Amino acid sequence: MIAVSDTITLKPISIDDQEKLFALMSKIYLPEYRHLWFDAGAWYMNKIYSYANLERDLATPNSSYYFVYYQCEAIGILKLIESVTLVEYKDRKSAKLDRIYLDPAFHGKGIGKSLIYWAENRLAANGHSFLWLEAIDTQKKALQFYEKMDYKICGTFELEYELIHPILRGMYRMYKSI
Template sequence: MSVIYPPVYAHLWPDGGNYYLNKLYSIENLKSELKDPDSRYYFVEYNEETIGILKVVLNCSIPGGDNRPMVKLHRIYLSPEIQGKGLGKQLLNWIEEKFCKDPRTPLWLEVMDSQEKAIRFYENCGFIKAGTFSFDDLMMKAVYRGMFRMIKEV
């Protein structure tokens, strides 16, 4: 993540993202997240090289929505050099096939409202905006805290 995250997101943080990386991707936090039986964490490999991460959370309803069991795409980060090659779409298809087998199990995610390229990608994959909220980490520059929740009925 120290290679993948900064080129795209360093501008969000006064310290270039070091605080966030150390908080979210520490060994301690990873161990804590892996204790959740509904959490699935993956490394994304391409040409025998790790080029990203993927985290899915099962049985995770969208806040403010109905209480159906849903699947949350909690994290998907791919190396900037690999973006645009169709891997993101392949990963979404894999998530849908593996975790959203029941047609009543929607897939949802959160995306920064300033990440227009990501929003267009998700919309092109069938997601629709389902709400807004503010990312509450005070270390992030306030102008970038706006978020969308997006959902796809698979």
């Protein structure tokens, strides 16, 4: 376990954790994002949190994938990928905040903020000058959180998943100098 604070720890995810990951993300992702999908998110869950995809995620070079624990309870996930170029700033050594999801019951406790600061400090110590992420442009709470953490929008694009309602496919690419 990696201590982020007195109450927040990270546990690396292994392939043996696939069922636990799927169950946790069904609890966290679907209530917040099912409205985006024609099938209420079933296809996405089965694609992203399948055994085969977890194998690919764990094999991604320079990738760290964790369960987030708050007071010994698994309440989310965090995935970072180091040395991933930000399209808008190709000359900067960048890392990507690939996934951060927390159980909404734990929002407002400073957990997300602590995780972001921990990631920024770790990545800066590894020589990265930018941390970037992708966020759905209609998820206002998430965008407000990232903006409060000093992330700036640097690009836009659309998701190419056909099962997402077309009007909800917009994405922002956001970054922060670290």
